[in-house]
Amino acid sequence: MFRTLALYLLLPAGSALAASPVFDVHVHLRDGATSLQAYEAEVAKAxxxxxxxxxxxxxxxxxARAxxxxxxxxxxxxxxxxxxxxxxVLPIATVHPxxxxxxxxxxxRVAAAGVKVLKLHAHTQQFDVDDPRVEATARRAGELGMSVLMDNAAILPGDNQKLFNLAVRVPGTKFIFAHMGGLEFRFWNILVLARTADGFAMDNVYFDISGPVLLAAGSPLEDEFTWTLRNVGIDHILLGSDYPQISLEKMAGALEQLDLTDEEKARIRSGNARRLFGL
Structure with missing residues (x-):
């Protein structure tokens, strides 16, 4: 069971960043404990x-190469x-499909060791999401009680569409699509229409908004991005930093700029992740 870290400096009363804790679902600790120490120090300073x-x-x-x-x-x-x-720390493991x-x-093996999340990255691992071996991997992860975190920065053609179809084919697995399609986040509004069809609840799809939230906040896209978050479902939105590429301070600050209620922001910052991971 996770203990809330007391690793923060007090901000002025009413500060948005001090409003509620954050569960950062997307952290790369490439040098293990050394990276963790640096990350936590940076977050505390913020x-x-x-x-x-x-x-x-x-x-x-x-x-993770084949x-x-x-x-x-x-x-x-x-x-x-x-x-x-x-x-x-919630450990996130990987395999190559x-x-x-x-x-x-x-x-x-990793599920037996308590791992709750599998990370797959089609672009860097060089696999096709449509490959049957990817579906088999995602299906088995769900059977083992693991969520599957997959890159969704729309770097590869058809990224959004392939991930949509994978989630449809494997309804028993919970997916977290990292970066929510990047600047192609508009695609995911299709969930509003998909859910009107019988058998298309799509309740197994979650989104980590690291990246596009930083671009959308304070931009001409901000209103449309906020509209998209509500269309896909606030309860299915998670906050990640993608550290060390981007700091949690920047991602959390961008979230605070969006025209969402305090309750919605609190769910995105931490509540949704803790519920998804059963914490």
Missing amino acids: GIELSGIGAMWFGGPHQ GDLEAIRAGNDSVIALAAAHPE YDGQAALDELA
């Missing part, structure tokens, strides 16, 4: 209270060990 950290070793210079089974296992073990030593049964075996 005056942000943390309620949890979704941490992964995978990303940037550390990629066939590199030993490196993937070692990386997963490193974040599992980090979480064991730091209860604020093209490793077939070996990937499914690794999923079972």
Whole structure:
């Protein structure tokens, strides 16, 4: 069970960032405890209270390539060990879908160790979301009680559409689409129409808004972005930083600029993540 970190500086009364704690669902800790210490110091300096950290070793210079089974296992073990030593950390593991049964075996192993989230990244891992092996991996993750965090920055053609179809084909798995389509976030308003069809509740889709929230806040897109968040469902929106690429201070500050109620912001900052991960 997570302990809320008392790692924040007091801000002036009424400060938006001090309003409620933040569960940062998207943190890359490439150097383990050293990265965690640097991240927490940065967050504390910004005056942000943390309620949890979704941490992964995978990303940037550390990629999970097909066939590199030993490196993937070692990386997963490193974040599992980090979480064991730091209860604020929610470990996020990875596999490569093209490793077939070996990937499914690794999923079972990390799930048994308490991992609740699997991260997959089609662009950097160089796989096609439409490949049947991706569906098999996502399906098995759901069977093991794991959510699947997938990159959704719309870097590759058809990114949004392929992820939509994957979520439809695997309704028993909860998906978190990171970056919410980037500047193609408009696509996800299709959920309003999809939900009018029988069997298309799409309640298994969540969004990490790291990235586009920073671009939308204070821009001509801000009203449309806020409208999209409400269309897909505030209860399905999560806040991530994508640290070290972007700071949590910037992401949380951008969220505060949006014309949302305090209750909606509190759910996005922490409440939705804690409910999704059963904390």
